[in-house]
Amino acid sequence: MTTINLHLQQVKERTTESMEEMWVNMGPQHPSTHGVLRLLLKLDGEVVRECIPYLGYMHRCHEKIGENRAYVQIIPYTDRLDYLASMYNNWAYCLACERLMEISIPARAEYLRVIIGELQRIASHLIWLGTFGLDLGNFTLFMWCFREREMILDLFEAVSGQRINYSFMRIGGLALDVPEGWLADVKAFLAWFTPRLSEYDRLSTDNIIWQKRIQGVGILKPEDAISYACSGPMLRGSGIRWDLRRDDPYGIYDRFEFDIPVGPNGDVWDRFWVRRQEMEQSVKIVEQGLKAIPPGPVLAPVAKKLRAPVGDIYSRVESPRGELGHYIVADGSERPYRYKVRAPTFVNLSALPVMLPGYMVADAVAILGSVDIVLCEVDR
Amino acid sequence: MVSAGALEQFYALFEAWGIPWIVPRLAIMLGVVSIIIGFISVSAMFLIWWERKISAHIQARFGPMRVGGWHGWAQSIADGLKLLLKEDIIPTRADRPVFILAPIVVFAASLATYVVIPFGPGLIVQDLNIGILYIIAISSLTVVGIIMAGWGSNNKYAALGALRSAAQAVSYEVPLVISLLGPLLLVGSLRMTDIVEYQGGTWLGILPGWLIVVQPLAFLIYFTCAVAETNRLPFDIPEAESELVSGFHVEYSGMRFAIFFLAEYANMFVVCAIATTVFLGGWQGPLLAPWVWFLLKTYFLLFVMIWLRWTLARVRVDQLMHVAWKVLLPLAFVNLGITGLLVLVLSPMG
Numbered sequence: 160m161t162t163i164n165l166h167l168q169q170v171k172e173r174t175t176e177s178m179e180e181m182w183v184n185m186g187p188q189h190p191s192t193h194g195v196l197r198l199l200l201k202l203d204g205e206v207v208r209e210c211i212p213y214l215g216y217m218h219r220c221h222e223k224i225g226e227n228r229a230y231v232q233i234i235p236y237t238d239r240l241d242y243l244a245s246m247y248n249n250w251a252y253c254l255a256c257e258r259l260m261e262i263s264i265p266a267r268a269e270y271l272r273v274i275i276g277e278l279q280r281i282a283s284h285l286i287w288l289g290t291f292g293l294d295l296g297n298f299t300l301f302m303w304c305f306r307e308r309e310m311i312l313d314l315f316e317a318v319s320g321q322r323i324n325y326s327f328m329r330i331g332g333l334a335l336d337v338p339e340g341w342l343a344d345v346k347a348f349l350a351w352f353t354p355r356l357s358e359y360d361r362l363s364t365d366n367i368i369w370q371k372r373i374q375g376v377g378i379l380k381p382e383d384a385i386s387y388a389c390s391g392p393m394l395r396g397s398g399i400r401w402d403l404r405r406d407d408p409y410g411i412y413d414r415f416e417f418d419i420p421v422g423p424n425g426d427v428w429d430r431f432w433v434r435r436q437e438m439e440q441s442v443k444i445v446e447q448g449l450k451a452i453p454p455g456p457v458l459a460p461v462a463k464k465l466r467a468p469v470g471d472i473y474s475r476v477e478s479p480r481g482e483l484g485h486y487i488v489a490d491g492s493e494r495p496y497r498y499k500v501r502a503p504t505f506v507n508l509s510a511l512p513v514m515l516p517g518y519m520v521a522d523a524v525a526i527l528g529s530v531d532i533v534l535c536e537v538d539r
Numbered sequence: 540m541v542s543a544g545a546l547e548q549f550y551a552l553f554e555a556w557g558i559p560w561i562v563p564r565l566a567i568m569l570g571v572v573s574i575i576i577g578f579i580s581v582s583a584m585f586l587i588w589w590e591r592k593i594s595a596h597i598q599a600r601f602g603p604m605r606v607g608g609w610h611g612w613a614q615s616i617a618d619g620l621k622l623l624l625k626e627d628i629i630p631t632r633a634d635r636p637v638f639i640l641a642p643i644v645v646f647a648a649s650l651a652t653y654v655v656i657p658f659g660p661g662l663i664v665q666d667l668n669i670g671i672l673y674i675i676a677i678s679s680l681t682v683v684g685i686i687m688a689g690w691g692s693n694n695k696y697a698a699l700g701a702l703r704s705a706a707q708a709v710s711y712e713v714p715l716v717i718s719l720l721g722p723l724l725l726v727g728s729l730r731m732t733d734i735v736e737y738q739g740g741t742w743l744g745i746l747p748g749w750l751i752v753v754q755p756l757a758f759l760i761y762f763t764c765a766v767a768e769t770n771r772l773p774f775d776i777p778e779a780e781s782e783l784v785s786g787f788h789v790e791y792s793g794m795r796f797a798i799f800f801l802a803e804y805a806n807m808f809v810v811c812a813i814a815t816t817v818f819l820g821g822w823q824g825p826l827l828a829p830w831v832w833f834l835l836k837t838y839f840l841l842f843v844m845i846w847l848r849w850t851l852a853r854v855r856v857d858q859l860m861h862v863a864w865k866v867l868l869p870l871a872f873v874n875l876g877i878t879g880l881l882v883l884v885l886s887p888m889g
Contacts, residue, residue, distance in 0.1 A: 183695050205699075205856055296772055296853025302598035368773055368852045520699070521776070521855045 180208060185523075187216050193290060193527070194534030196508075200515075200523065207523050210515040212508065217538035225498035230256055230330060230465045233498070238324035240500065241536040243286050246279040246315070247478045249328035254409055255474035255485035256330045259467045264459050268332035269411045270452040274345065275318070275327070276410075277441040277448070281352070282311040283479035284434045284441075287531045291431065292363065294528035295372055300362045307355055310348050317341055330465060332458035342449055349442055356438060364435065373427040377514045377526035380425060387510040390503050391481025392437065393530065396422045396430035403477035414451070415444050427522075427529040434531075466493055480504050480531055502536045571664055575653045583804035584615035586841065593842065594849045625793035630693065633790065637691030642791070642798040644684030649805040651677045656812045657731045659822045659829035670731035671723065674813060675716055678768070681806065682708040685787050688799070692790035700786025703776050703856055707767060710860055711774075714867035715764035721757040721871075721878040722750045722817050735821030749820040756874045758818045760867050762840070765810035767859070769803065772848040776856050811840035 180203045187195035195216035201209040221240065225233045237248040250272055257264060285304040292300030312322045318337050319327040327334055363369050379389070384397040394401055402419045404412040420436035422429020467489035475484040481503030488497040507530050514526050546567070553563040588603065592610065595602030607613025629638055655670040657663045667673050682705055689701020723729065726737045740748040751758045767774035776786075788799045815821060815836040822829030824836075854862070 181695060183699075202699075205703075292852070296775070297851065298594070299598050299849050302600065306599055362850060363852075366852060368854055371858060372852060372855060519855060519857065521853070 183520075190293075193532055196527075196532065196534055196537070198511075198523075198527070200520070202520065205519045205521075207515050207518055207520065210512045210523070212511055214505075214508075215538055217534050219539070221539040222498050222500060226495055229493045230467065230495065233495075234328065234330075235324065235326045238326055239535060240502065240539060241283075241478065241480065241483070241504070241533045242323055243533055244279050244283040244479045245323060245325050246275050246327060247283075247476065247483065249325065250276055250410075251474070251476045251478065251483045252485050253328045253330050254476060255472055255487055256465070256467070258474050259470065259472040259487055259489060260330070260465065262331050262459055262461060264332045265456045266411075266453050267336075267455040268457040268459075270448050271333055271337060271457060272328065272410055273412065273415070274342075274445050274448040274452070275315070277444045278311050278314065278345070280441045280479045281438050282308045284438050285311075287434060287479075288359065288363070288431075291525075291528040294524045295369065297362060297369070300359060303355070303359060303362070307352055310351070314341070314344060314348060317344070329458060329461075331461040332456070334458070336457045342452065345445065346449055349445060353439075353442060356435075359435075364432075370428070372521075373431060373525055373529070375424070375426050375428075376518060376522045377427045377529060378425050379510055379514050383510065383513055384425065387513070388506050389481070389510055390506065391477065391479070391531075392430050392433045393481060393507045393510070395419065396433045396529075397425035398423050398429075403475055403482060407475065409474070409476055415447050417444050427525050430529040430531075464493060466491065467495070471497075475501070478503060480533070480536075481507060500539060502539060504530070504532045505537045505539075508532050508537055572650075575650060575664070579650065579653065579805045579808075580619075580801065582808055583801045584619060586804045586807065587618075587800075588612065588615045589841075590845045590848075593845050597846075597849045619797060622797040623794055627794065628792050630790050632693045634691040634693065637687050638790075639795075641684050641688035641691055642795045642802070644687060645681050646684075646798050646802045646805070648677055648680035648684060649802045649809060651680075652809045653805075655731050656809065657735055657816060657821055658833050660732070662822075662830055663731065666730060666732050668728075668730050671719060671729050671734070671813070671817070674809070675712070675719070678806070678809065679708065679712055681802070684802075688791070689787040692787070694790050697787050697789050700789070704770065704787060706856070707770070707774065707776065707859060707863075710863040711764045711767040711867075714760055714863060714871045715768065717868070717871035717875055718757045718760035718764065719813075719817060721874050722754050724875070724878050724882050725750065725753070731816055731821075734817055735823065738820040739823055747820060748823070749818060751818040754818065754874070754878070756870060757878075758814070760871050760874070761818070762814060762843075763862075763867060765814060766844060766847065767863070769806045769810055769844075771807065771844055773851040773854050774859060775848075775853060776859060807841060807844060808837065811837045811844065814840050 180201055183200045183202050184197065185200055186197040197213040197216070199211040199213070200207050219239075221236060224236060228236070234249055234252060237252040238245040240248045256262075285308045289301035289304030289308075292298070292304070315325055315327075316322050318335065318341060319325040321327075379393065379397050381397045381399055384394050384399065389397070390401070398421050400419050400421050403409070404415075404417075405419060417440045418436075420433050420440065422433050467487070469489060469491045471486065471488040473484055473486045475482050477483075482501065483503055484501030486497075486499040486501065487495045490496040511527065511530060515523055518526065549567075550560065550563050554560060588611070591602045591614070603611030603614035605611050605614075606617045629635060652674050654664045655667050655673055657666070685704045685708075686701045689697045689699075689704070692698075722734070726734050728734065728737075738748045738750055742748060742752050746752045770776075788796060791799060812833075815833060819836045819840075821836075822833040824832035827835075
């Protein structure tokens with residue numbers, strides 16, 4: 160508490176607080192902070208003048224734990240980073256290890272990773288769209304998005320036995336091959352899902368209240384987005400066509416054709432629209448993957464006890480929320496010497512104090528929602 | 540409800556027994572009030588259950604299914620009992636008398652409006668000759684209770700919610716009243732039964748004689764304002780869950796919260812009942828009993844309100860003000876002006 164009071168004192172010195180302005184504590188138990196984020200907002204009536212985010216309520220020493228585990232043992236911990244896109248975390252971590260240990264994985268595993276990864280992106284964006292609907296007061300959108308997300312979770316349950324924390328990927332491929340008929344199920348899901356997108360549009364995109372609420376709000380200029388190192392839909396919403404799947408291809412993404420949607424204005428609407436279109440692109444990628452997937456093994460022959468050669472690696476992937484990087488320093492033992500995660504939501508969140516001031520409380524909720532934070536990943 | 544003659548006989552009976560005149564009158568008043576409270580409670584509980592079912596079906600779920608058997612019909616009763624039995628919590632820093640009074644004020648204001656709602660011919664507690672004016676005046680008292688709740692809670696979120704509510708209620712009352720003036724000009728009376736009886740005939744021999752036929756714009760303005768008056772989505776910014784947690788009643792729990800909840804649904808019924816009375820011909824309708832028609836029309840409007848709530852997003856506070864002052868108010872004035880002109884031109888000189 161004392162550090163916070165000290166900080167408040169400094170803020171008070173910097174800005175002369177008049178009678179009309181008041182500090183409001185938003186979170187960590189607020190319904191719209193998506194977890195345990197705490198924002199101190201200085202309000203002038205309804206208008207936000209200043210915003211100070213406080214993090215760390217979910218800190219659980221992910222990186223330090225990683226330094227005391229064997230390489231394979233870290234995989235279950237990565238599930239708990241961004242728990243809305245666990246498959247992608249698994250992938251990102253395994254990819255870093257594979258690059259470090261120079262393991263190449265079978266073609267079928269590569270294709271399955273892309274299919275599963277893109278399904279995970281859809282699931283993650285669905286959660287985002289649903290909770291963003293909640294932020295704007297549309298509860299029905301939330302339920303509809305969760306309906307389709309459940310189907311993706313069913314698909315993931317079929318392959319991994321888990322619905323949230325999959326731990327499905329392994330260094331060198333996948334834990335198991337997918338069950339018989341699973342690829343046909345994916346196809347059936349895509350056929351069901353594509354028309355649902357226009358159903359969501361009827362509740363959100365086409366609705367004038369929805370448009371008026373988020374257009375021209377929370378503008379993040381391209382230069383700000385770059386200087387704050389934003390990535391993912393945050394960066395693309397500000398008009399910068401940067402997607403690691405295309406600009407720094409990993410896996411077999413160079414074999415797929417897809418567009419990278421960008422928004423011209425950098426407002427909440429653009430970030431919303433980028434994510435909305437990315438779902439369509441993910442459907443396209445999965446369809447291509449389903450057509451081209453070869454038979455074969457899914458796990459490369461790797462040693463039981465993995466030892467990485469001395470060296471370090473920074474490996475990054477385009478997670479649903481942006482650039483998810485894993486930095487591993489290896490000293491030749493069974494455990495990483497240093498293990499660091501570059502969490503996209505943590506970096507994206509740092510741009511929040513730039514976007515908030517001057518908008519109203521209701522906009523603050525929409526802007527925070529458009530950042531798409533997952534506090535488990537922010538705090539690690 | 541009871542004809543005046545029967546009442547006089549009832550009073551005379553008591554006087555014959557030597558009981559002071561005030562006693563039977565108080566007894567009648569108490570009876571009427573308990574009937575109204577009973578009706579409000581049952582109707583609000585039904586509405587809550589109904590809203591949960593409608594919203595569930597809009598959202599591809601079932602809603603309450605367990606309590607009471609068929610489609611969880613007893614869910615609201617169970618919830619009410621639970622709220623009754625909960626601990627009564629008053630925050631230490633709260634302004635106790637204001638905090639305790641606030642839900643009572645809100646509920647009393649919505650209770651009082653039921654006095655002049657015409658459920659059917661003769662089915663009206665007191666047919667005041669200023670009926671509609673009375674409703675408008677009394678229902679604006681709700682906002683006093685809301686401000687008391689926001690202030691008394693000593694909570695910033697509650698205060699923000701109360702301030703929003705005050706701004707909203709004041710803004711939306713203006714176009715609401717002016718939109719009602721159009722139909723009232725045609726009727727020429729503020730008495731609720733007169734308004735209903737005016738709509739008895741037909742327009743051009745085919746359309747029902749309802750005022751919505753000649754005053755569609757007024758109806759739209761009224762209904763929009765009514766949604767805002769009752770703090771419902773898309774105008775629910777005083778209790779915006781995702782912004783203010785739940786606005787002015789954030790510190791309330793147990794029965795006090797239940798009373799706020801009850802008052803909200805009671806208010807919804809009132810605004811829809813006024814819309815039915817003024818625009819949809821009140822109890823008028825073929826075949827069915829008048830009160831059935833009245834409830835059918837009112838519940839249809841309530842359904843529209845629930846439907847809106849579960850499919851729209853919330854507007855922002857400045858957009859809310861913009862709609863009230865720059866869109867609805869000018870439109871209401873245009874409607875009133877045209878209506879006044881037509882009444883002047885078409886009515887026989889004399």
